[in-house]
Amino acid sequence: MASFIGLSASQSQILYRCSPPLSPPASISSSAHFRKQASVRRLLVLPLKCSSSGPSQDTESEAETTSAPSSPISLASSNSTYNWRAGLGAIGVVETAYLTFLKLSNSDAFCPLGGGSCGDVLNSDYAVIFGVPLPLVGLVAYGIVTVLSLQLSAKSLPFGISETYGRLQLLGTTTSMAAASAYFLYILSTKFTGTSCLYCLMSALLSFSLFFISLKDVGLQEIQKVVGLQLCIASLVIATLSASYSTSPSVPSSPRNIDLPYFTTEITTKSSPFALSLARHLRSIGAKMYGAFWCSHCLEQKQMFGREASKLLDYVECFPDGYKTGTKMVKACADANLEGFPTWVINGQVLSGEVELKELAEISETDQQHLLRKLDIFKIHGKDKRGHKILRIIGKFFPVRFLSVDVLKKYLEEYIFPRLGKKPFSVLYVHTGVQKSENFPGISALRSIYEAIPINVKDNLQAVYFVHPGLQARLFLATFGRLFFRGGLYGKLRYVNRVDYLWEHVRRKEIEIPDFVYDHDEDLEYRPMMDYGLESDHPRVYGAPAVAVDSPSVSMYSMRCIS
Secondary structure, three states: OOOEEOOOOOHHHHHHHHHHOOOOOOOOOOOOHHHHOOOEEEEEEOOOOOOOHHHHHHHHHHHHHHHHHHHHHHHHHHHHHHHHHHHHHHHHHHHHHHHHHHHHOOOOOOOOOOOOOHHHOOHHHHHEHHHHHHHHHHHHHHHHHHHHHHHHHHOOOHHHHHHHHHHHHHHHHHHHHHHHHHHHHHHHHHHOOOOHHHHHHHHHHHHHHHHHHHHHHHHHHHHHHHHHHHHHHHHHHHHHHHHOOOOOOOOOOOOOOOOOOOOOOOOOOOHHHHHHHHHHHHHOHHHHHHHHOHHHHHHHHHHHHHHHHHOOEEEOOOOOOOOOOOOOOOOHHOOOOOOOOOOOEEEOOOEOOOOOOHHHHHOOOHHHHHHHHHHHOOEEEEOOOOOOEEEEHHHHHHHHHHHHHHHHHHHHHHHHHHHHOOOEEEEOOOOEOOOHHOOOHHHHHHHHHHHHHHHHHHHHHHEEEOOOOOOOHHHHHHHHHHOOOOOOOOHHEEOOOOOOHOOOOOHHHOOOOOOOHHHHHHHHHOOOOOOOOOOOOOOOOOOOOOOOOOOOOOOOOOOOOOO
């Protein structure tokens, strides 16, 4: 039903825009006078919907209803992509931070694979761009990717940057990183032939992964719009790197036009007892180290052994007459088919590059027994003044780092205990030069070895002469020794502070004492205010005749000053 309403002029215009044109009905006066005088127009309003706004609102409402269910899925997928990039970027940050520290501190990199190859690459001229360490540049790039990915995931970009623009920034950054990685892989394959660099390959893998994730995230349509920009970025990166390295000397794959006379380099480090034992063992089993006089890694390997131990190694110099263009390696090196220096050949196994001493010490059970025999740690020879056999043990030669307790017990059972027989015997243990980290097997190992000794052998043990005991050794035996070593072993212990005192109990001409024991004795004589313990190792009653050590009538207090 039609109705009449009053509208102002403006309202009537709005109504006409929203409503279809209507013919004025006959009941409405059409006189000009009425139109001029009337302040309010009266129109017939029909019950019709606004055709211009209604369909649009319905369409928008339907679109919102349609798109609403897919929004959370899209958001979750986007966040997952950002998190992946942030995680990979964080790994890159850790790697490049480690390499930056090494570069700035002039330290050598730990190379799980490839021996010293990592150091060859990381210390080359290609590890610097216009004077800036390459790892530092990588650290900045990975840091940008990580921070930007986290900000996109949290929807909190700074400076009002939109998410689309943030994605494009990530794409540009990862494009430059991938281009740089491709360039460096080319350098690695052409300039460092035969060299492997785990850190380089890992960085390239991270860069390419971040690049492809960014490509997938942006989408094909957006990539088509910015592909020209990507090519420009990649070209600029490669041009910058080429310009930086154009003034740097190249690394030749083989030495050319070189005339290098032979020279020797002094080993400055002191050998540890472990290094000495290991060097003796390696020589005894026929292990060889191949090297060259100009090889810095060969020098570092020798420094690990130290001055004294390196002289014991079976070292083969491949260029004994110097190196010049056309010089060939000596036949022994050529026959070994060496791929680099240094190279170890141990029981048919080839080890390239610098090798840690602990790795060289990982040997088989058979080799361990062979080592015990070669090192001459346990030796039955000589007699004490009571006529008992003497089992001499040199503690400094004990290779505790690569000798298992089971092998030691088996060796004693097979080679030592049967030779002692069923007669009384004494033990002469030389503690001179023993270091806890190098020669001490530990309390549990000592107890295990002692308990494995047959009862008849323990009963036949008459005395243990402990040469050059330290204060720590005395305290250990006075406390743990009483608890762990049953059978009255502590009561059979005789401390010997000086070698001269030993001859009061042992026949001097029937036993061999290493030279370093006498040298240590002389050092002690220059320290008269120093002594090792709290009680004497021998009967020291001035003006009285020598008495048996086991005699209870002899005072055991030392006349020396105690520090």
